[in-house]
Amino acid sequence: MDTYTPISQSSAIIVAFASSKGGVGKSTSCAALAGALCRRGAPVHIIDLDQTRTLHRWYSRFHPNMPNFHVEAVEEANFMGHIRNIYQTHKGFILVDVAGSFAKAMIKQAQLHI
Numbered sequence: 001m002d003t004y005t006p007i008s009q010s011s012a013i014i015v016a017f018a019s020s021k022g023g024v025g026k027s028t029s030c031a032a033l034a035g036a037l038c039r040r041g042a043p044v045h046i047i048d049l050d051q052t053r054t055l056h057r058w059y060s061r062f063h064p065n066m067p068n069f070h071v072e073a074v075e076e077a078n079f080m081g082h083i084r085n086i087y088q089t090h091k092g093f094i095l096v097d098v099a100g101s102f103a104k105a106m107i108k109q110a111q112l113h114i
């Protein structure tokens with residue numbers, strides 16, 4: 001098994017799973033990547049923006065006490081402030097499962113900040 005070597009010691013890596021189309025595998029891909037990273041010892045924090053809370057329910061039911069792995073259900077309205085806070089302290093991967101309707105707004109925000 002490969003061991004996780006941090007790419008950067010100073011900041012987290014953010015990966016967003018976003019698509020304006022629903023049902024394309026965002027949540028499944030997000031969970032798969034989280035599992036692969038956790039197996040290699042990387043700290044993973046998932047922000048679940050989907051109203052169905054697929055990943056938060058999965059985490060609460062099957063993985064509630066894993067060290068270095070958290071899934072948090074966050075309201076879209078609180079997202080920007082929330083991810084800023086996590087980014088300041090988290091040293092691993094922040095994965096964002098974006099709800100379909102929120103993807104366009106988020107991509108627009110990202111473009112404004114590039």
Ligand SMILES: Nc1ncnc2c1ncn2[C@@H]1O[C@H](COP(=O)(O)OP(=O)(O)OP(=O)(O)O)[C@@H](O)[C@H]1O
Pocket residue numbers: 021022023024025026027028029050099100
């Ligand atoms: N790589 C894959 N191959 C085959 N089926 C898949 C794959 N990834 C996801 N699926 C299936 O496709 C369906 C939708 O997947 P998923 O819930 O991950 O999509 P989503 O983009 O998160 O959906 P939503 O927009 O509703 O949040 C699920 O039934 C899942 O099991």
Ligand SMILES: [Mg+2]
Pocket residue numbers: 026027028050054097
């Ligand atoms: Mg989903």
